[in-house]
Amino acid sequence: GNSVTQMEGPVTLSEEAFLTINCTYTATGYPSLFWYVQYPGEGLQLLLKATKADDKGSNKGFEATYRKETTSFHLEKGSVQVSDSAVYFCALGLREFNKFYFGSGTKLNVKP
Amino acid sequence: NAGVTQTPKFQVLKTGQSMTLQCAQDMNHNSMYWYRQDPGMGLRLIYYSASEGTTDKGEVPNGYNVSRLNKREFSLRLESAAPSQTSVYFCASRYSRSTTGELFFGEGSRLTVL
Numbered sequence: 001g002n003s004v005t006q007m008e009g010p011v012t013l014s015e016e017a018f019l020t021i022n023c024t025y026t027a028t029g030y031p032s033l034f035w036y037v038q039y040p041g042e043g044l045q046l047l048l049k050a051t052k053a054d055d056k057g058s059n060k061g062f063e064a065t066y067r068k069e070t071t072s073f074h075l076e077k078g079s080v081q082v083s084d085s086a087v088y089f090c091a092l093g094l095r096e097f098n099k100f101y102f103g104s105g106t107k108l109n110v111k112p
Numbered sequence: 113n114a115g116v117t118q119t120p121k122f123q124v125l126k127t128g129q130s131m132t133l134q135c136a137q138d139m140n141h142n143s144m145y146w147y148r149q150d151p152g153m154g155l156r157l158i159y160y161s162a163s164e165g166t167t168d169k170g171e172v173p174n175g176y177n178v179s180r181l182n183k184r185e186f187s188l189r190l191e192s193a194a195p196s197q198t199s200v201y202f203c204a205s206r207y208s209r210s211t212t213g214e215l216f217f218g219e220g221s222r223l224t225v226l
Binding site for chain 2: 099
């Protein structure tokens with residue numbers, strides 16, 4: 001089947017710390033991979049994406065590389081800010097793209 | 113740019129009452145989705161509509177009905193609300209012919225069933 005597993009939170013970091021949120025997937029086809037971010041009281045926003053193996057998605061200092069050999073798409077940022085506090089969702093979309101599969105979300109708290 | 117608009121943003125119902133959540137998008141997307149978000153469970157797909165005139169069940173369709181009114185609008189109806197339907201509901205849309213095809217989300221509708 002198709003599924004996404006991401007590390008449970010909450011993750012609490014100090015400002016300027018390095019962030020990694022792990023995400024692994026299983027898929028029957030050739031998925032595209034996404035990271036979405038949800039700020040308190042808001043909907044999900046696309047953070048970054050990668051459509052094929054070895055692609056690197058990046059945005060706002062966040063990066064993730066599509067690793068087919070390890071079926072992973074880990075989210076990283078070199079120096080987090082308080083404003084990065086949010087819930088992060090890893091997701092996959094299949095080629096037919098009528099369905100997306102989301103991880104359970106990882107809450108990030110960044111302290112000043 | 114309005115994007116995906118959901119109404120209402122908040123609603124409180126009593127068990128057994130009915131209501132409809134409205135969703136409209138102005139991005140000319142062909143596919144639309146309804147998800148529910150519950151603590152610790154991520155997003156679960158209720159129904160989706162791949163194109164105007166078609167709807168399909170997702171992961172958790174029981175207790176819900178949908179209508180794809182036209183290309184812009186996709187409504188979700190609860191005929192007889194139950195406390196288990198207390199959740200935050202998100203509508204999303206995408207252009208399915210795009211190679212990337214990411215989802216665009218509304219701001220959510222928070223529903224409480226007493």
